[in-house]
Amino acid sequence: MDRIPPTRLSRLLTGWSKGGADALPRLLAQALRELAQRGDVAAGTVLPSQRALATALGVSRSTVTAAYGLLEAGGWLESRQGSGSRLRGSGGVGEPATEGRLASFGTRDGVIDLSSGALDGLPSVAAAVGSLTARDLTAALADDGYQPYGLPALREAVAEYHRAAGLPTSPEQILVTAGSQQAVWLITQGLVEPGDTVIVEDPTYRGALEALRARGARLVPLPADAAHGDNAAALARLAGHVRPRLVYLQPSVHNPTGRGMDERTRRAWATVLAEQGLYTVEDNAYAELSLDHDEAPVSLAARLPAAGAATVGTLSKLFWGGLRLGWIRASTTVIRRLADIKRSVDLSCPVVEQMLAVKLLRHLPEARARRRSRLRERLAETERLLRARPTGWRWERPAGGSALWVEMPGTDAEATAQMARRAGVLIVPGPAFSAVDGFRHHIRLPFADHDGRLERALPVLVDCAERCRAPH
The missing domain is CATH 1.10.10.10 (Winged helix-like DNA-binding domain superfamily/Winged helix DNA-binding domain)
Structure with a gap:
């Protein structure tokens, strides 16, 4: 039972x-x-x-x-x-519909919402909208607007983005998606069968866990400390025991920890992945939110066999969450398979948004610099706020992203999140990011707010955490 x-x-x-x-x-x-x-x-x-x-x-x-x-x-x-x-059910009840890991989205009214690390939109998005001309739209209106693989101009622009970062890519290797979440979902539908074993970092992106669980995958955790250290042998040993269908990684900027692989670690992991013949899903959704680097993120796939990896990217994290555009870069065989699945879901991504994306990709350096400057400022202010309170909480300075992975020793994070919700603050506890419901003393704490939400919420969180240090 x-x-x-x-x-x-x-x-x-x-x-x-x-x-x-x-x-x-x-x-x-x-x-x-x-x-x-x-x-x-x-x-x-x-x-x-x-x-x-x-x-x-x-x-x-x-x-x-x-x-x-x-x-x-x-x-x-x-x-x-x-x-x-x-x-008991009411009759005709099927299997559970959801893992509940993304349940915080859509329930934000009347609360201080710290459940998402999504950022406010950059001014360049409005500028791109304003730069669309009648000629642009007239050209787009010349056909029916259904582009199952994506707008050709955007596929070429994304391919050039990868080529510039050292990963040879043709437009035929790009599938445009409705954000990185759809990209991950399509990969799970197209490359994973129910019962397949998938190795995931622990913790990892909660949306990937949701998609993989819904597909019926058997998730085997690999400690993120190992994945972002130099213990690549841990993956080799694990893969030898479980024979996974694929490995899901976030090598550039990891959600929720904010860690990133250095070049030496990247080489070591690429060697193991290639030698073991492990199909790799490289999720670079947060890769453009580096706190330390100006250049485009280096892809792990550049060190892997051409048919051995799929890379997920997006514009939503850097430019604006409301711009629901992402992509998958993979072999043409995989792209065709995933496009067939996508066609059955939404036929095509919106053409006008894809036209905006082409324009925005021309302004990546300015967008990176603006985001990096703001994120550094907010991180410094958040650390100041946290250190001003004798909480005993611990965290590492992230290499990128928009949130801190905070450990609250001796405190039940699930209970803290539930109690904080009743006090009007939404926060995501650590187990939501774990395949095995681990990290029960962690929370993800977004630091990039622009309206003082964190400063208002912090007293509530500290009080709730203190009250949850002992069992109820």
């Missing part, structure tokens, strides 16, 4: 606790019932123990006990001695 871990259930219970403390049992029972009705938790699933769920949610055990009692009274829960509390 399937059991749902308390960490995963707490992710799925996003936004359940809007109300007074007296109402918490009723609200929790209602939220659990809705999960069953939607099929997000399958009928027959054994819920966590009352103590374990209370700890994950940052509430008293009596709150969970009362909620389970309400569910049982309503016929939604069956409790048996020795076998736990089993959730």
